[in-house]
Amino acid sequence: MEATHERADVVIVGSGYGGAITALRLAEAGVRCVLIERGRRWPVTPAGDTFTTQVAPDGRAAWLDTKSPLSEAVFDKYTGILESFEGEGTTVLAAAGYGGASLTSNGTMIEPLPRLFRDAFGDSLDYDEMHERWYPEARSLIGCSPIPDELYASPFYESARTFADQAAKAGLSVEKVALAVDWDAIRGEADGTRVMAELLGLNLFGVNSGAQRSLDRTLLARAEATLRVDVRTLTDVTGVHPDGAGYRVEYRRIDETGRVLGRGSLTARHLILSAGSLGTTRMLVRARGTGALPDLDASVGSMIGNSELVTIRTGMPENNPGQGGPSAILVRDTENPHAPTAMLNFPWVDAPPGVGAIAAIGASPSPPAGSYRYDADSGEVRMTWPVDDPRVRRMTDAMHATLDKLNAANPGTRTELTISGASGNTVGGVPLGLACDTAGRLHGYRNLYVVDGSLLHGSSAGVPPALTVSAVAARCAARIVPTIAADTGRYGG
Ligand SMILES: Cc1cc2nc3c(=O)[nH]c(=O)nc-3n(C[C@H](O)[C@H](O)[C@H](O)COP(=O)(O)OP(=O)(O)OC[C@H]3O[C@@H](n4cnc5c(N)ncnc54)[C@H](O)[C@@H]3O)c2cc1C
Known part of the structure; x- marks a missing residue:
């Protein structure tokens, strides 16, 4: 199997809220990027059978596993929608698919109370700025x-x-x-013109009626429409290394059963990690541990929280x-x-x-x-x-x-x-203002960024995290995109 090697100005790893917002803002600024996602696309079909459901779960429920902590069923391995990562004391549930956890989420978009936001973020973010500028922007981007x-x-x-x-x-x-929900689609569920999904509580492994305003159907679709985002799904990043003036991202291409079809690498001048709290933190902790990125801050891997x-x-x-x-x-x-x-x-x-x-x-x-x-x-x-x-x-x-x-x-x-014991709301691992600056630029490395739920300080301030992750991502993107646009313009992007 021959490995392929390519170059790109900008690579984003992960297509959840952080990756989608950054890809859209880069594309709007005229910057081309490659967006790598380990999971598959999940297009909602007219037949309403895209996703498996809690009623009779199959491999679509789990990321390359034969079981899920959310069901008793045993199935064949498949590139399903939720990875279960067993830690000591908890199991982290992390989405896998084009759109990240927006595909499987309950869709609640909640702004924390001011006092709890300040307790969670300390001096690293200003609540008034977030409340007045970035939470509204996140709500309007997601549509809820x-x-x-x-x-x-x-x-x-x-x-x-x-x-x-x-x-x-x-x-x-x-x-x-x-809620990040299309209410007309739910009306369609109620009047029988769409398959029943949300109305029966069938949203854990994806929403077959199309009622979910998942990112593949909203922000990522807008980003792709610019033709500046080169999306590579079923591409699992296995390592990150410095390479000349940028970073080499190693990956394996897989089919829907997880069979490896090939390996390759992309060297990017700017690398944005948006693989979620589990994905990004795991990648960086491994890179520091193996000596690939030895100068990462000691706080990388810390400040994990989970309160569900x-x-x-x-x-x-x-x-x-x-x-x-x-x-x-x-x-x-x-x-x-x-x-x-x-x-x-x-x-x-x-x-x-x-x-x-x-x-x-x-x-x-x-x-x-x-x-x-x-x-x-x-x-x-x-x-x-x-x-x-x-x-x-x-x-x-x-x-x-x-x-x-x-x-x-x-x-x-x-x-x-x-x-308790299994949660999709785990955040943290690359704390903002400690492991990186407050725009997500990692300390110790130039042009290496994190934009996702890892930036939170182990807490989403007592409410589920998606809106806060999105608001922080919108703020980071507003800071890093102009610099990347200027740099890639200068270097021939
Ligand atoms: C089942 C579930 C329900 C939830 N419900 C809610 C809710 O109702 N309200 C709420 O506020 N929050 C909810 N959350 C939490 C919220 O969705 C997440 O906090 C949010 O999606 C985090 O966004 P993110 O950008 O950090 O990463 P994610 O959305 O997790 O996206 C990360 C992406 O990176 C990809 N990736 C990871 N590793 C690699 C790799 N090595 N190579 C390539 N790609 C990779 C993943 O496949 C994934 O698509 C839920 C989470 C889950 C799992």
Whole structure:
């Protein structure tokens, strides 16, 4: 198998929120780039069968694995949509596909409360600047809006309404959450012109109705329409090395079963890593450990955080089966004795009948207590999340306190189950202002950038991270794109 070697002015690795926003801004500035993505494209088909679902999951659920922590099923290996990376104390769920986690996400786009944002980012970012400029820009780029009244009033969202009513009785703040969802497509699900997906809570492995405003259908489509973005899917980056005035990105090309079709490398003058908290951090920790990038800051691999807890309460009025999704209601408990919490009702596809169950996903500001390290003996990167750290336990206590408030205010209801241990909301690993400057330029290396969820300081300030990752990415792109445009213009881009 002969390896191919190419050159490019700019390479981006990863097509999630960070990679998509950067690719679009580069393309708008007239800069050509190569966008490398390990996963496949997931075009929504008219037949509505693009993605597997929680009902009978197959290999499309997991990245080159025969199982998923989210189901009991065993299947053939495939380049499926979610990688499960087992760390000590937690499993990181990371998306794989053109569009990153926007393909599989619950779609909630939430701005953190000012105090919690400041606690999470310290002096590295100014909340007022983020609130006035970058959060609005992120919302407008992604396109998100709360559930329209008539849908919310429909039988499909009975469980969301019950959740909202119960939270209001408990004195908690209740709001409709902005969602990256095409509501007309959801109306189509309701009137039978599209396959049912979101309305049955089938969004974990992708949304077959096309209701998800995933990046492949929005920002990446806009970027590709400029003809300045050369997209390479099913291309898995295996290493990064300095090479002359730039960086050599080594990759393997794979088919949909993971079979290696070929290997190659691209040498880029500017390299932007947007492979997500797991992908980027793993790449950089390995590069530092193997000596490929020895001058990376000691903070690379640190400040990992993860605060997700799935909760199930029972004893409620019987709800609509399927519990229409995505999550429509955000409940905040800012007066919690342990720590503030935020909870979202969460569609539960196979909720058992007769017990009046409602699931919710809770979050609380997480401590930056996790870390990645390179294990030279095995050549693997390992992750640790200290479950017994009092700061981690405090988050769980906080969420139980909110559940207790809900139960106390709604007699007959109780907490049946809380599940932690696997989360898609892990952030951090390349902390902004420490491992790099506040525009994502890595310390120790010229023209090497990180633009994705690794930049967060192990916390997305008590709410799910996608909007904050996008706002930070928009801010980074506004700073690095002009420099890259000037440089590639000068060097013949
Ligand atoms: C199942 C799930 C549901 C979620 N729901 C929500 C939600 O409702 N609201 C919310 O705010 N947040 C949610 N999140 C979290 C949020 O989506 C992420 O924080 C956000 O997508 C991070 O964006 P990113 O740009 O850092 O990376 P990602 O979106 O993770 O994208 C990284 C991309 O890089 C690619 N990549 C990784 N390694 C390599 C490699 N070696 N070579 C080539 N490509 C590579 C990956 O395949 C992926 O496509 C969810 C996450 C998951 C997994």
